[in-house]
Amino acid sequence: MNILVIGCGKVGAALCGRLSAHGHDVSVVNSNQEQFANLPSDFSGYTTLGVPIDQDVLKKAGIENCDAVAAVTSDDNTNLMVIQIAKEFYHVPRVFARVNDPKKNDVFSGFGLETICPTNITVETLCSALNSENAASVTVGSHTLMLSEMAVPKEFVGKRVSEIEFEDNEVLLGIEHADKTVSRMLLNNFEILKGDKLIIARFAD
Numbered sequence: 001m002n003i004l005v006i007g008c009g010k011v012g013a014a015l016c017g018r019l020s021a022h023g024h025d026v027s028v029v030n031s032n033q034e035q036f037a038n039l040p041s042d043f044s045g046y047t048t049l050g051v052p053i054d055q056d057v058l059k060k061a062g063i064e065n066c067d068a069v070a071a072v073t074s075d076d077n078t079n080l081m082v083i084q085i086a087k088e089f090y091h092v093p094r095v096f097a098r099v100n101d102p103k104k105n106d107v108f109s110g111f112g113l114e115t116i117c118p119t120n121i122t123v124e125t126l127c128s129a130l131n132s133e134n135a136a137s138v139t140v141g142s143h144t145l146m147l148s149e150m151a152v153p154k155e156f157v158g159k160r161v162s163e164i165e166f167e168d169n170e171v172l173l174g175i176e177h178a179d180k181t182v183s184r185m186l187l188n189n190f191e192i193l194k195g196d197k198l199i200i201a202r203f204a205d
Contacts (some may be wrong), residue, residue, distance in 0.1 A: 002066040004029070004092075006052045006082050007073035011098065013038035015072060020045050027061045053081050055089070068094040076104050083114075149176065152196045161190050166200075174199040 001024045005016050008030035017040040020026045029052050030036060035049050050057030050074065057154030063069065069086040071079035076099050083095040099115045125136035156164060166172060175183045 001025070001068060002062065003027070003056075004061055004063055004066040004069045004086075006030075006069065006071040006080045007098075008032075008035045008038055008047070009072075009074060010038060012072045013040070015070060016040075016045060017043055027066070029057060029061045052078055053085065055085065058082075058085065060092075061091065063090050066092060068092065068096070070096045070098075072098040074100075076083065076101050080104070080115075147173070147199070147201055148198060150198045152194075152198060154194055156192050157194050157196075159192055161192065164192075172198060173201050 003019055003024050003026050005012050005019070005026060005028045008016070008028050012028060012030070013035070014074060016026050016028050020040075020043050026043075027048065028036075028039070028045060029048045029050060031049070033049050036049075039047070041079055044060070046115060048061040050060070052058070052071070063086060069083060069092050073079055073084040076097075079097040079099060080171045083097045086092040086095045094114070096116060159170065161175075175190060175192070176197040177183070177193065182199070183190055
């Protein structure tokens with residue numbers, strides 16, 4: 001894929017390095033020349049110095065031929081403006097913006113723009129960690145998916161998975177048995193045993 005990254009701070013540089021290592025053609029735009037030094041030494045992509053919302057700068061960086069744009073500067077407004085330009089003027093198929101302000105994130109995700117809010121992710125991860133000994137979060141588009149492991153209640157032992165009612169926002173991903181093996185296929189037919197743990201995915205928003 002041809003991917004354009006906007007911003008070369010710590011997040012942008014790390015993203016560029018990871019994408020480049022995975023074989024993507026990466027181009028990065030930044031308004032501060034010195035920050036290009038954040039890129040890993042083996043980065044094989046292209047760098048463009050300039051204001052990210054300047055269309056001449058974006059064209060020079062290859063926006064007209066890119067498959068995706070990720071705007072990850074520290075400025076929410078810049079990120080949102082860039083993905084709007086990419087989507088409306090250049091019809092880039094996939095656009096993503098880093099948005100630190102949860103209020104802005106909610107507004108723009110409501111417009112159908114793909115946003116990633118580190119603030120929300122951090123809060124959800126900490127809340128989940130505080131409420132459960134075994135939990136993690138994954139962001140899918142604009143949604144946060146909480147993954148957790150739950151010890152089987154006594155009343156579940158001996159029942160088939162198909163007999164258990166889960167919440168509307170919950171999905172059973174697997175069952176970890178006492179010997180640490182995990183069953184993942186055809187779960188409805190499994191009988192829950194003493195010592196089992198349920199691996200559950202739960203949408204947090």
